Amino acid sequence: MLRAHTGTAVRAAEQPLLEAGQGDALMRRAAWGLAQHVLAELRRRGPVAGSTVAALVGSGNNGGDALWALSFLRRRGVHTVAVPASRSRALHDDGHAALLAAGGQVVDQVPSGAAVVIDGILGTGARGAFELPDGLVLPEGATVVACDVPSGVDADTGQVLGEVIPADVTVTFGAVKAGLLLGAGAQAAGRVELVEIGLGPYLGAPDLLSVGEPELRAAFAPPRWDDHKYSRGVLGAAAGSEQYPGAAVLVCRAALASGLGMVRLAAPEAVRQLVLGAAPEVVAQDQVGGKATAWVCGPGLGEDESAADRLEAVVVLAAEQGLPVVLDASALSLVSLAQVRRLRAAGAVVVMTPHCGELVALAQRLGAEAGLDAGEWESGLDEDPVGAVRELAETLDVVLVAKGPSTVIVEPGGTVFVQTEGGAELATGGTGDCLAGVIGAVLARGAADAERPAVGMQVAAAVRLHGLAGRAAAADGPFGASALPDQIRSVLATAAAK
Numbered sequence: 001m002l003r004a005h006t007g008t009a010v011r012a013a014e015q016p017l018l019e020a021g022q023g024d025a026l027m028r029r030a031a032w033g034l035a036q037h038v039l040a041e042l043r044r045r046g047p048v049a050g051s052t053v054a055a056l057v058g059s060g061n062n063g064g065d066a067l068w069a070l071s072f073l074r075r076r077g078v079h080t081v082a083v084p085a086s087r088s089r090a091l092h093d094d095g096h097a098a099l100l101a102a103g104g105q106v107v108d109q110v111p112s113g114a115a116v117v118i119d120g121i122l123g124t125g126a127r128g129a130f131e132l133p134d135g136l137v138l139p140e141g142a143t144v145v146a147c148d149v150p151s152g153v154d155a156d157t158g159q160v161l162g163e164v165i166p167a168d169v170t171v172t173f174g175a176v177k178a179g180l181l182l183g184a185g186a187q188a189a190g191r192v193e194l195v196e197i198g199l200g201p202y203l204g205a206p207d208l209l210s211v212g213e214p215e216l217r218a219a220f221a222p223p224r225w226d227d228h229k230y231s232r233g234v235l236g237a238a239a240g241s242e243q244y245p246g247a248a249v250l251v252c253r254a255a256l257a258s259g260l261g262m263v264r265l266a267a268p269e270a271v272r273q274l275v276l277g278a279a280p281e282v283v284a285q286d287q288v289g290g291k292a293t294a295w296v297c298g299p300g301l302g303e304d305e306s307a308a309d310r311l312e313a314v315v316v317l318a319a320e321q322g323l324p325v326v327l328d329a330s331a332l333s334l335v336s337l338a339q340v341r342r343l344r345a346a347g348a349v350v351v352m353t354p355h356c357g358e359l360v361a362l363a364q365r366l367g368a369e370a371g372l373d374a375g376e377w378e379s380g381l382d383e384d385p386v387g388a389v390r391e392l393a394e395t396l397d398v399v400l401v402a403k404g405p406s407t408v409i410v411e412p413g414g415t416v417f418v419q420t421e422g423g424a425e426l427a428t429g430g431t432g433d434c435l436a437g438v439i440g441a442v443l444a445r446g447a448a449d450a451e452r453p454a455v456g457m458q459v460a461a462a463v464r465l466h467g468l469a470g471r472a473a474a475a476d477g478p479f480g481a482s483a484l485p486d487q488i489r490s491v492l493a494t495a496a497a498k
């Protein structure tokens with residue numbers, strides 16, 4: 001499990017250590033770790049001694065880290081140059097002295113032969129929009145290693161307001177910064193490597209979590225020897241309509257691929273025939289009903305009266321039995337606040353899975369009805385997406401899965417998860433239907449498991465599984481959503497073999 005803290009939280013954690021006069025020691029620890037990662041990059045490319053590493057160096061402590069790292073690299077036979085990159089061209093005093101003492105140089109331009117360029121312009125002290133230094137040219141093929149945070153990325157929110165220096169690797173200090181996992185920040189950060197500098201005892205609870213393989217394995221564990229189909233979980237699905245029959249196929253196939261006891265589908269005749277052709281193991285019926293341990297409602301449901309009837313039937317059943325419900329796609333625009341409240345009052349977990357457009361529409365419709373100032377909420381969405389998703393989740397008292405390049409999962413009163421496994425290849429019709437099936441499956445399975453992880457973690461594991469399946473599918477070339485179920489099985493087979 002990856003734990004991330006905002007840049008602000010990390011700065012607060014550093015404060016007592018700075019006051020105790022440990023700033024230099026912290027900086028040297030950070031710089032040493034940075035130098036080790038740069039050495040690893042150099043080794044990957046060829047001989048270390050004789051190679052060139054350049055650092056773009058700002059005037060603050062981020063620049064100080066980069067200068068100290070250059071001084072350590074210089075002692076390994078690396079040709080090291082610092083390129084002042086702030087308007088004032090000022091450099092951190094001690095770092096500057098350390099570089100010169102080690103035999104490094106200060107120059108005006110990044111040498112064209114630099115194998116690695118360290119971005120040490122701005123770190124957690126960045127405020128507002130960043131402008132690239134005038135005339136900056138990075139050598140083609142050089143590996144860009146960001147020091148703590150790529151310059152231009154807000155370490156709290158991941159927002160990129162102005163320009164940015166995208167990194168291949170970000171070596172971050174003390175704690176993974178939340179901004180490296182969110183939106184444009186995650187995109188700019190590349191691979192993230194953490195260097196411990198001893199902040200552990202001073203850091204509070206993480207601001208964000210991201211599940212990894214152990215959580216995926218726990219949420220999607222293979223069946224126990226004495227399991228039977230009902231103990232493995234039964235997912236009920238109200239999905240598909242004559243207009244959108246395929247969505248039901250995707251939900252059912254993705255759920256089956258995730259491993260559970262049974263999928264039960266409530267849909268019109270034409271949809272049932274299509275689903276049974278693709279997955280004859282599905283129990284297909286025309287009405288919502290029968291034994292299930294969780295329900296998913298919405299993919300391809302349409303928005304006519306019969307869609308609303310199917311949603312209402314799911315709400316009644318789930319409220320009666322206290323079952324978890326995943327509301328996706330059409331259900332997000334059909335569901336009423338009264339229905340959500342009925343489910344919550346009955347103790348049913350409600351998971352909503354909006355993409356960005358659906359998220360805004362939810363805030364405007366149900367959020368506003370529940371007392372949210374939707375205009376103000378929307379104006380804060382870009383600046384602090386996690387805060388906005390949390391506010392809406394708490395207002396509606398539901399688990400929100402805000403889908404996108406970084407999918408944010410918020411359980412009211414619980415931890416926030418963010419998963420970034422999936423790539424833009426997932427931006428193709430029907431992948432969200434598959435995700436609804438995977439989330440439905442994990443909840444159906446979990447409902448039967450006394451030792452189940454918290455709902456937020458189960459849902460985050462489902463999002464990770466879906467993202468990894470997308471990545472695996474993309475490795476074979478462009479794909480449509482119907483390629484995902486087989487990849488879900490492969491990802492789970494690999495996870496189980498570890």
Ligand SMILES: NC(=O)C1=CN([C@@H]2O[C@H](COP(=O)(O)OP(=O)(O)OC[C@H]3O[C@@H](n4cnc5c(N)ncnc54)[C@H](O)[C@@H]3O)[C@@H](O)[C@H]2O)[C@@H](O)CC1
Pocket residue numbers: 014018022023024026027028030031058059060061062063065121122123124125126127128129130131147148149173197
């Ligand atoms: N405080 C410490 O002892 C430690 C700090 N560390 C490093 O210190 C960094 C934070 O250092 P600082 O607080 O000095 O901050 P930065 O080095 O991130 O930036 C500070 C400077 O950049 C300027 N600046 C801010 N936003 C700007 C913008 N948009 N455009 C142009 N200039 C801008 C500020 O006016 C200030 O002069 C961390 O990211 C980390 O790399 C690490 O060495 C660990 C220990």
Ligand SMILES: Nc1ncnc2c1ncn2[C@@H]1O[C@H](COP(=O)(O)OP(=O)(O)O)[C@@H](O)[C@H]1O
Pocket residue numbers: 329355403404405406407422423424425426427428429430431432433434435466
């Ligand atoms: N640019 C992107 N990068 C990563 N994942 C993406 C991107 N665009 C979309 N996705 C993912 O693809 C899925 C799309 O869901 P959705 O928009 O509901 O699709 P549909 O309704 O067509 O099934 C979500 O899981 C989302 O996180």
